[in-house]
Amino acid sequence: MxxxxxxxxxxxxxxxxxxxxxxxxxxxxxxxxxxxxxxxxxxxxxxxxxxxxxxxxxxxxxxxxxxxxxxxxxxxxxxxxxxxxxxxxxxxxxxxxxxxxxxxxxxxxxxxxxxxxxxxxxxxxxxxxxxxxxxxxxxxxxxxxxxxxxxxxxxxxxxxxxxxxxxxxxxxxxxxxxxxxxxxxxxxxxxxxxxxxxxxxxxxxxxxxxxxxxxxxxxxxxxxxxxxxxxxxxxxxxxxxxxxxxxxxxxxxxxxxxxxxxxxxxxxxxxxxxxxxxxxxxxxxxxxxxxxxxxxxxxxxxxxxxEGDGSKKPGHRGGDFEGEGPEGLNVIGEGWTSIAELKLPGGQGLPTSAAGSDEVPQDAAKFLDSLGDKVNGDFGSGTVFKTRLINALVTDDGKVYVGAVTKDALVKAANAAQ
Known part of the structure; x- marks a missing residue:
C-alpha cells in the first residue's frame, strides 16, 4: 500500500x-x-x-x-x-x-x-x-x-x-x-x-x-x-x-x-x-x-x-524529562538532540591505564580504556562510551555529557560549555 x-x-x-x-x-x-x-x-x-x-x-x-x-x-x-x-x-x-x-x-x-x-x-x-x-x-x-x-x-x-x-x-x-x-x-x-x-x-x-x-x-x-x-x-x-x-x-x-x-x-x-x-x-x-x-x-x-521502611518508593522516578533530576543536572538543547550534563563526585574523570590509582588497579583502568574512544577538544580530554542509541562523554575533569546523539555532538556540547 x-x-x-x-x-x-x-x-x-x-x-x-x-x-x-x-x-x-x-x-x-x-x-x-x-x-x-x-x-x-x-x-x-x-x-x-x-x-x-x-x-x-x-x-x-x-x-x-x-x-x-x-x-x-x-x-x-x-x-x-x-x-x-x-x-x-x-x-x-x-x-x-x-x-x-x-x-x-x-x-x-x-x-x-x-x-x-x-x-x-x-x-x-x-x-x-x-x-x-x-x-x-x-x-x-x-x-x-x-x-x-x-x-x-x-x-x-x-x-x-x-x-x-x-x-x-x-x-x-x-x-x-x-x-x-x-x-x-x-x-x-x-x-x-x-x-x-x-x-x-x-x-x-x-x-x-x-x-x-x-x-x-x-x-x-x-x-x-x-x-x-x-x-x-x-x-x-x-x-x-x-x-x-x-x-x-x-x-x-x-x-x-x-x-x-x-x-x-x-x-x-x-x-x-x-x-x-x-x-x-x-x-x-x-x-x-x-x-x-x-x-x-x-x-x-x-x-x-x-514499602515505607525509608527506602525509595517504587513510584519514585529519579528524574525524567519534566521532573527533578540528579543534583547538578543541566539539559543542553531539547528534543531529539538534548544532552544531559552532570558532574561526577570528586571532580575527577574515570581512571586511565596511564594513571591508575589505589582504588582502581591499572588492569581495570586499561579495561575501561578499551570500552571507549579517547577524544580531545576545547574542553580538554575525555572518553566517549557508545551504544547503538545512547552515547556518553566522560571528561577527565569529571563532567559527563550523555544523550541519544553522536560522538561529535557530545564533543561540540562539551566545547560550548567551557
Whole structure:
C-alpha cells in the first residue's frame, strides 16, 4: 500500500503541535510498568503481516485519533526486543529472572536497607536488554497487571485500588505498597495512582514518549501505509528527526484503526541495522478482563517487604524529562538532540591505564580504556562510551555529557560549555 501523503515539514508544526500535546496529555495510560528516561524518553517485526487497505488519513488526523482513544480495558501479550549493543542486565538464566537477579539489595530483615528481589525498580530494568514476553491487563486507572515471563519463573506487578504488589516467583519474594506507589497522576487533578514508572513496557508508553520528544524538536511526520499487528488493522505513523546529530533514525508507531491505540513501537537507529527497540502486541483483546486477574495473595512462605521502611518508593522516578533530576543536572538543547550534563563526585574523570590509582588497579583502568574512544577538544580530554542509541562523554575533569546523539555532538556540547 503506497504512503498516503508526502513528508510534512516543520513549517506545519503549528498544526501538528496541538494534536501532539493533546495526545501526550489525554491518552489513557495502559501502563502497568515503565521507566522515565532522563534526557530523552525513547527506546524484527513482531506479529505483523499483510498490508490492509484502509481509508486515507493524514498525520494530524492520526495523532488526534491517538489523543481521542478512550481505551481503558484490554488484555494481551507484548513482546519487547531491546538491542543497545550491551550485554544482558540479567544474570543466571535467560531474561535475568534467576533468584536474586537484579537484586534489590534486600537482607534478612525483609527490607531494612533494601527492598528485596521483588523490587520493581531493579526488576524492570532487565527489560532494557534482550527479548522478553509480557502479559498485560488493564481495567481502568485503578486496575492493571503486568507479568514478565521466563522459561522457569514469572515476575508480576499488580495494581488493584490502593494496593501495588510485586511478586518474584523465582525467589518467592514479594514487595507491597499500600498507597499505590505514592504519587499523583500527572494527567489530571484527581491524584490517581498507578504502577511504578521505571521503564516503558507497552507500545502506548513508548508512543507517548516519542510524541513528547517530537513536540520539542524539528520532526518529519507522516502516515506511511498500513500493517496488521496481532490480527488487527493498523496505520503506520512515522517520525524522523530532522536535526543533525541524533542517533535516532526513525520511530514507527502502528496505531489500531478502530480504537486509536498504539499496538507496536519500533525505534530504528540512524546507523542502520536491526531495531534498537521493538515492542508490540502479539495478542490483544479489548474486552473487560476478569476481576480475579487483579487479585493477589502472597503464597505461603513468601518473604514480603512492605514499602515505607525509608527506602525509595517504587513510584519514585529519579528524574525524567519534566521532573527533578540528579543534583547538578543541566539539559543542553531539547528534543531529539538534548544532552544531559552532570558532574561526577570528586571532580575527577574515570581512571586511565596511564594513571591508575589505589582504588582502581591499572588492569581495570586499561579495561575501561578499551570500552571507549579517547577524544580531545576545547574542553580538554575525555572518553566517549557508545551504544547503538545512547552515547556518553566522560571528561577527565569529571563532567559527563550523555544523550541519544553522536560522538561529535557530545564533543561540540562539551566545547560550548567551557
Amino acid at each position: 503506497a504512503p498516503y501523503e508526502p513528508e510534512q515539514d516543520t513549517t506545519e508544526a503549528d498544526e501538528l503541535s496541538a494534536g501532539r500535546r493533546k495526545a501526550v496529555r489525554y491518552v489513557v495510560p495502559l501502563a502497568v510498568a515503565g521507566v522515565a528516561a532522563a534526557t530523552i524518553g525513547l527506546v524484527p517485526a513482531l506479529a505483523t503481516s499483510g498490508d490492509p487497505d484502509l481509508p486515507e488519513i493524514t498525520a494530524q488526523e492520526l495523532i488526534e485519533k491517538i489523543a481521542a482513544s478512550d481505551t481503558e480495558q484490554l488484555s494481551g501479550t507484548v513482546k519487547i526486543s531491546t538491542d543497545l549493543g550491551l550485554p544482558s542486565f540479567g544474570s543466571g538464566m535467560t531474561g535475568g529472572f534467576a533468584p536474586g537477579a537484579g537484586g534489590g539489595g534486600g537482607d534478612d530483615e525483609g527490607g531494612k536497607g533494601g527492598k528485596g528481589a521483588a523490587d520493581p525498580s531493579a526488576k524492570l530494568m532487565e527489560l532494557a536488554s534482550g527479548t522478553h514476553t509480557l502479559r498485560i491487563a488493564a481495567d481502568g486507572p485503578d486496575k492493571q497487571k503486568l507479568s514478565v515471563l521466563d522459561d522457569a519463573a514469572e515476575y508480576s506487578l499488580i495494581h488493584n485500588g490502593d494496593d501495588v504488589w510485586a511478586y518474584d516467583s523465582a525467589s518467592n519474594e514479594a514487595y507491597h505498597s499500600k498507597d499505590g506507589g505514592g504519587h499523583a497522576d500527572k494527567k489530571g487533578d484527581k491524584g490517581g495512582k498507578d504502577l511504578p514508572k521505571e521503564l516503558p513496557a507497552t507500545p502506548k508508553e513508548f508512543a507517548e514518549q516519542a510524541l513528547k520528544a517530537a513536540e520539542k524538536s524539528s520532526t518529519s511526520v507522516k502516515v506511511d501505509g498500513s500493517a496488521q499487528v496481532a490480527g488487527r488493522d493498523a496505520y503506520r505513523l512515522v517520525l524522523k528527526p530532522k536535526d543533525s546529530g541524533s542517533t535516532v533514525g526513525q520511530i514507527t508507531v502502528a496505531v489500531d484503526e478502530k480504537t486509536g491505540t498504539p499496538l507496536k513501537f519500533t525505534l530504528s537507529p540512524a546507523g542502520g541495522g536491526s531495531a534498537v527497540v521493538d515492542a508490540g502486541f502479539t495478542k490483544v483483546d479489548f474486552g473487560k478482563p476478569s476481576a480475579s486477574t487483579f487479585d493477589f495473595k502472597p503464597p505461603k512462605g513468601t518473604k514480603v517487604t512492605e
